[in-house]
Amino acid sequence: MKLLCDRIRKDGQILPGNVLKVDGFVNHQIDVRLFSEMGRAFYQAYRDCGVNKILTIESSGIGIACFTAQFFDVPVVFAKKSRTSNIPDAVYAAPVHSYTHGNDYQATVATRLLGAKDRVLIIDDFLANGSALRGLCELCRQAGARVVGAGIVIEKAFQPGGRELRAEGLRIESLAVIESMDERGVTFAEESLR
Amino acid sequence: MKLLCDRIRKDGQILPGNVLKVDGFVNHQIDVRLFSEMGRAFYQAYRDCGVNKILTIESSGIGIACFTAQFFDVPVVFAKKSRTSNIPDAVYAAPVHSYTHGNDYQATVATRLLGAKDRVLIIDDFLANGSALRGLCELCRQAGARVVGAGIVIEKAFQPGGRELRAEGLRIESLAVIESMDERGVTFAEESLR
Numbered sequence: 001m002k003l004l005c006d007r008i009r010k011d012g013q014i015l016p017g018n019v020l021k022v023d024g025f026v027n028h029q030i031d032v033r034l035f036s037e038m039g040r041a042f043y044q045a046y047r048d049c050g051v052n053k054i055l056t057i058e059s060s061g062i063g064i065a066c067f068t069a070q071f072f073d074v075p076v077v078f079a080k081k082s083r084t085s086n087i088p089d090a091v092y093a094a095p096v097h098s099y100t101h102g103n104d105y106q107a108t109v110a111t112r113l114l115g116a117k118d119r120v121l122i123i124d125d126f127l128a129n130g131s132a133l134r135g136l137c138e139l140c141r142q143a144g145a146r147v148v149g150a151g152i153v154i155e156k157a158f159q160p161g162g163r164e165l166r167a168e169g170l171r172i173e174s175l176a177v178i179e180s181m182d183e184r185g186v187t188f189a190e191e192s193l194r
Numbered sequence: 195m196k197l198l199c200d201r202i203r204k205d206g207q208i209l210p211g212n213v214l215k216v217d218g219f220v221n222h223q224i225d226v227r228l229f230s231e232m233g234r235a236f237y238q239a240y241r242d243c244g245v246n247k248i249l250t251i252e253s254s255g256i257g258i259a260c261f262t263a264q265f266f267d268v269p270v271v272f273a274k275k276s277r278t279s280n281i282p283d284a285v286y287a288a289p290v291h292s293y294t295h296g297n298d299y300q301a302t303v304a305t306r307l308l309g310a311k312d313r314v315l316i317i318d319d320f321l322a323n324g325s326a327l328r329g330l331c332e333l334c335r336q337a338g339a340r341v342v343g344a345g346i347v348i349e350k351a352f353q354p355g356g357r358e359l360r361a362e363g364l365r366i367e368s369l370a371v372i373e374s375m376d377e378r379g380v381t382f383a384e385e386s387l388r
Contacts (some may be wrong), residue, residue, distance in 0.1 A: 029307045030256075030270040032263045058253035063270065066260045069226045076224040104278075113223045138222065 001175040004153070005161055007034060014181055018156065019100075026153060027060035027125055028170045038175055039067035042123065045173045049148040051121045052075060055114070055140065057096075057107055059133055064153055065123040072121070077087035077114060079107040079139060083112075094138035097131045107135040107143075109143070116144035127152040127174060129162020137170065156181075157189060171182060195235055195256055195369040198347070199382050201228060208375055212350065213294075215257045216225055220320040220347060221254035221319055226261075231370055234263035236317065236345035239367045240266075247271060249308070249334065252292075258347055259317040266315070271308060271350040273301040273333060288332035291325045301329040303337070310338035312356020320369060331364065343367065350375075351383060 013021040025031040051072050056065035057079040065076045082093075083105050091108040098105065114120070122136045132149055140147045149171035155162050157177050166172055177189035202326065207215040218352050219225040246267050249258035251273040259270045276287070277299050285302040308314070316330045327344055334341045344366035351371050360366055371383035 023304065024307065028271065029271070029275065030260060032260065032267065035260070036264070059272070059274075062253060062256040063260050063272075066224060066226065066229070066257050069224070070230070073226065075226065077222065078224070078253065078257075080222070080253075094309065110217065110222060113218065114264070164280060182249060 001038065001039055002193050003034065004176045005098035005192050007031075008154070008176055008186060012186065014183060014186070018181060020154065020156075020178070020181060022154065030063045035064055035067040036070075038064060038153060039069075039071050040067075041119070041175055042068045042173065043071035045151065046121050046149060049121070050055070050119045051148055052116070053118045053120050053145075054123055055079065055109075055120045055136055056123045057081065058137060060126075061124045064125060068121070068123050077109060079109050079136060082106045082108050092139045092142040092163065094134040094135040094142070097129075099129050099131070107132070107139060109139050109142070114139065114143035114145050118143065120145050120147050122150040122154075124145060124150070125153045127155040127161050127172070128159040130165050131173075133161060133165060133170075137165075139177075151175075154178065195232065196387050197228065197231055197236040198370045199380075199386050201225075202348070202370055202380060205326040207379065208291070208377060208380070211354075212375060213377060214348065214350075214372070214380070216348070223229050224257045229258055229261040229383045230256060232347060233263075233265050235369055236262045236315070236367065237265035239345065240315050240343060243315070245342055246291050247308070247312045247314050247315045247339075248317055249273065249303070249330055250317045251275065251330060254320075255318045258319060262315070262317050262345065269305060273303050276300045276302050286333045286336040288336070290330040291323075293323050293325070301326070301333060303333050305337070308333065308337035308339050312337065312339035314341050316341060316344040317346075318344070319346070319347045321355050321366070322350040327355065327359060327364075327366075331359075345369075348372065368381060 020024045054069045089176045092106045146174045152174040155174035248263045248270045263270045346368040349368035
């Protein structure tokens with residue numbers, strides 16, 4: 001998505017350790033026009049898939065999930081992050097490792113909010129090692145829900161999550177695919193620039 | 195807002211300790227049509243106030259903030275919750291006590307995302323003791339930003355936050371004002387039912 005790639009080049013900051021900081025427009029301040037266009041792009045990709053629920057994880061997935069859900073006219077469920085395995089009954093739970101924060105947590109969804117009739121589109125802001133996305137897929141597996149695919153704002157293709165999950169059969173549509181980044185800037189995959 | 199009060203009566207659950215559980219449509223699963231109507235209601239209340247930024251706090255404020263921001267066509271900034279006072283430089287920070295979770299945290303916003311030119315509408319899902327709302331006001335004070343008011347989805351008027359903050363001069367518009375609740379149900383303030 002050219003609009004997004006241009007914005008990353010203009011306002012993104014590259015920090016040591018392959019950290020791309022986009023907090024001015026994605027995950028601390030939200031640009032609502034950009035998010036609406038991103039939601040529309042996910043809708044165009046998945047409009048014929050019978051999606052009846054959007055699943056994301058708190059906190060930074062919620063905004064883009066909401067904008068996407070408007071186009072589909074379906075509810076958003078956001079998984080919660082629980083730091084302990086001491087979670088109440090009646091939730092699905094899956095372990096997630098955060099490389100960004102260097103910790104582990106449980107992603108949980110109340111069992112009555114996800115079930116076998118659901119055709120789920122998973123939405124998240126970043127895909128790198130794929131731990132969160134894998135956890136969300138696992139929640140759907142526990143619920144008997146069908147995952148039709150994932151919509152990702154920014155994929156770091158030089159980290160293995162996207163490649164591994166696609167190899168396992170998951171459809172993933174990423175709006176900005178970063179092939180490499182260093183102090184000189186970001187190189188996007190060709191298809192992201194259209 | 196009658197639509198919201200009817201929904202609370204239909205799908206809300208009252209748990210011991212004055213807990214109103216609305217996770218099926220507000221703070222775990224999000225009903226996008228309801229949220230869009232709530233965003234419209236906040237816009238109608240504050241449309242003439244020159245709002246140029248929506249401020250909320252992660253996680254459950256983000257959805258309603260996004261829907262509200264679409265009507266105003268302004269960015270959303272969501273304050274982050276930090277469990278330690280060991281926070282990086284270049285943020286505004288204010289202490290918040292969570293009565294729900296029984297803990298304290300710092301609400302933080304990057305200094306470059308909030309400033310003296312901002313006219314801020316604060317949005318949140320619940321108002322009870324007012325600690326989060328007070329923290330968000332404090333972040334604006336530190337930034338020199340003007341708070342034009344707050345938009346709250348559900349206010350528990352039998353807890354002191356709303357009364358105290360209004361007495362200090364803050365304008366607060368709440369869509370569902372609960373005067374009392376017990377095992378028999380919820381009593382809304384008269385004006386919420388229109």
